Amino acid sequence: MKRVVFNQKGGVGKTSITCNLAAISAARGLRTLVIDLDVQGNSTHYLVGEIDADAFPAEAQGVAGLFKQTVGSRKMRQNPDSFVWETPSENLFLLPSSPVLTQLEKELESRYKIYKLRDALEKLDEEYDRVYIDTPPNFNFYSKSALIAADTVLVPFDCDSFARQSLYSLMENIAELQEDHNPDLEVEGIVINQFNSQARLPGELVAELEEEGYPVCSTYLNTSVKMKESHREHRPLVDMAPSHKLTLQFLELYAELEGRRR
Ligand SMILES: Nc1ncnc2c1ncn2[C@@H]1O[C@H](COP(=O)(O)OP(=O)(O)OP(=O)(O)O)[C@@H](O)[C@H]1O
Numbered sequence: 001m002k003r004v005v006f007n008q009k010g011g012v013g014k015t016s017i018t019c020n021l022a023a024i025s026a027a028r029g030l031r032t033l034v035i036d037l038d039v040q041g042n043s044t045h046y047l048v049g050e051i052d053a054d055a056f057p058a059e060a061q062g063v064a065g066l067f068k069q070t071v072g073s074r075k076m077r078q079n080p081d082s083f084v085w086e087t088p089s090e091n092l093f094l095l096p097s098s099p100v101l102t103q104l105e106k107e108l109e110s111r112y113k114i115y116k117l118r119d120a121l122e123k124l125d126e127e128y129d130r131v132y133i134d135t136p137p138n139f140n141f142y143s144k145s146a147l148i149a150a151d152t153v154l155v156p157f158d159c160d161s162f163a164r165q166s167l168y169s170l171m172e173n174i175a176e177l178q179e180d181h182n183p184d185l186e187v188e189g190i191v192i193n194q195f196n197s198q199a200r201l202p203g204e205l206v207a208e209l210e211e212e213g214y215p216v217c218s219t220y221l222n223t224s225v226k227m228k229e230s231h232r233e234h235r236p237l238v239d240m241a242p243s244h245k246l247t248l249q250f251l252e253l254y255a256e257l258e259g260r261r262r
Pocket residue numbers: 009010011012013014015016017038040042135136137193194221222223224225226227228231246
């Protein structure tokens with residue numbers, strides 16, 4: 001089961017949602033893989049901290065290593081699992097991002113490598129019970145690769161009026177990709193993040209989305225400074241503060257999503 005978390009708008013909570021849902025999944029005993037397709041590497045830093053660039057040559061590592069070998073010698077190809085790292089959490093694994101993803105993108109695009117992530121993940125189907133893919137805030141080669149490789153897409157929505165405008169073009173992009181490359185991709189839900197129940201606008205925006213027929217998840221995530229703190233500490237919020245209100249909302253969201261799969 002592979003979920004991609006995508007919204008081309010920046011800062012809406014893609015990384016926070018990817019890593020925290022994945023951490024819950026791992027804590028439940030499911031072998032869970034996070035794939036960080038964003039050159040910013042925020043999921044990578046969140047889950048394993050700062051990386052020693054000398055010890056880990058960027059081109060041979062993680063997502064970059066995996067893609068790089070698709071344009072190299074066929075004889076030298078390694079199993080996709082050899083690019084996966086362990087994290088400090090049991091059952092939680094990471095295919096880390098790399099600063100070279102930007103320079104690699106043009107070559108991958110020009111050589112039609114858009115299906116290679118899907119192929120690699122098919123090889124890992126037996127290894128991992130759940131895959132969570134974090135994407136960059138762009139509809140680029142990497143986010144398209146992820147939408148092609150995934151079974152479902154979660155769309156974080158941060159309740160401002162610009163977010164609503166960008167949602168329309170986002171849904172158009174997803175629909176076109178479904179039509180052209182992955183008809184089985186399911187829009188699993190719009191995840192309301194940084195919801196403020198005291199203010200009028202967020203509630204109105206969400207109600208409008210529901211009226212327009214968007215599949216809004218019924219669990220909303222509130223704003224909390226604890227989230228930033230957990231990023232700074234390189235520990236998923238759900239591990240760092242297990243009884244915090246926002247953690248409980250993540251657990252509820254997880255149960256909502258997994259409950260529908262049964
Ligand atoms: N529910 C929340 N409460 C408080 N802060 C949050 C919440 N969700 C996310 N944030 C904060 O908002 C910022 C953006 O979140 P995050 O990095 O998860 O978004 P993103 O969509 O992955 O961003 P980008 O598009 O840059 O990759 C971070 O500083 C994060 O700590």
